[in-house]
Amino acid sequence: MSSVQLVVIGAGPGGYAAAFHAADLGLKVALVDTELNPGGVCLYRGCIPSKALLHVAKIVSEARHASAWGVSFGEPKIDLDKLRAFKDSVVSKMVGGLGQLSKQRKITYIQGKAAFVDAKTLSIDLVKGGTETLSFEHAIIATGSRPAAVPGLSIDSPRVMDSTSALELPDVPKSLLVVGGGYIGLELGSVYAALGTKVTVVEMTPTLLAGADRDLATILARRLEKTLHKILLNARVVEMKDTKTGVKVKIDGEGLADADREQTFDRVLVSIGRKPNSAIDGLDKTKVKIRERGFITVDSSMRTDEPSILAIGDVVGEPMLAHKASHEARVAVETILGHNSVFEPQAIPAVVFTDPEVAWCGLTETEAQKQGRQIEVAKFPWAAVGRAVAIDRPEGLTKLIIDPTTERVLGVGIVGSGAGDLIAEGVVAVEMAALASDLALSIHAHPTLSETIMEAADVFYGHSVHVYRPKKKA
């Protein structure tokens, strides 16, 4: 039986980051995953392949729109094999690089499925055959999550996809129903729409992107109404049946037209959320506790109730995002090394990579209202900034959530082209307790979309150059 100081179970952005940090800090580390290389859901079937496809989708839409600028390319022709090969090559470059980084750090990478024998021992079912037993001083569970199915509606049909099978791009269906108006459904729905599919989105709640402020989601919805076939809000799928001609779907919801209530789609993508992978064999032989929705219980230092075992990433809770997992990894490793490290971010950015992108961090306006917290919201419309008009994308909005007494920036929300990159400034502002004046007085390059953050701060003080506010009468 071999032994290590730390074994990390699951090699996603949480797990591989933990293993790499620990090795850099001198620990003897093993990293276990069923895949050939580190990467996890994020690299194999999540963040990275979806962004490769969204990149192509954006080019296709821009090419279609370019005639408005006097440049015509003709209707884009899609070579699905080549597109798939491009996406797969992006994934293999990235996971190959991580495999290399793991080797360079002398991490023992074990390809197999881990199960607990007790709180100090793992049994690993090796992919190549056989079993390996590994004893450890500490373990970090980073087993991630998997797509959730619609309760009571799962049907066994190749036409019904989850995010993993949708990313395989089996074909370009004539029609696609996306069940769930969250970020994964909207991102993948946008890819298929750009490739030529008629995409319908069904969402149970009154708005797309439940976590985002309404004003941000509305700007995205307005554009999606043009690129998608239909968005049905306050509606739910109540029946799905596989037929020879497609999936027959019954949709329920107030005010739906009869034609929307019963439709047949070539394919259905179910994207209603994700479930934590906490049902690890043998976990019941340890003191690790599972709480509601199946998440593993951890404290702010990522410790479970079993002293030798920590847990990070999707398996410990929301938000299920790669950068949250990687940050928790750092905390977990430092905790093992005896540092007083805690996971207490002021701002975890959320980015939806649709076109336009939507991004927010820190306190949202909706959360502030729920908490009854006094805030001031300063908004700057993108139609007033040169760069947005120059790239013909004036339909954006940047908003700051500000404490009116201290003038501290509590949250930032952005919708518009490249919002996912712009939000970084918001994260730094919230994390460093910046005042609105810090943003207003920092010179932002012209003409850039980042000027919208400075101008939103100027709006708060009533002296934005590009937004006219009539003076209040005395």
Ligand code: FAD
């Ligand atoms: P995961 O990445 O889920 O990795 C867990 C690993 O553990 C897997 O490789 C699994 O094989 C392995 N494993 C599980 N059980 C065992 C076991 N018993 N033994 C050995 N190995 C095991 N997040 C973002 O931040 N930005 C995005 O743009 C984004 N886009 C996404 C798009 C899609 C389509 C999807 C599905 C997800 C997306 N996410 C995105 C979410 C992101 O992928 C996850 O938050 C992230 O991967 C979680 O990392 P993790 O380390 O917790 O686990």
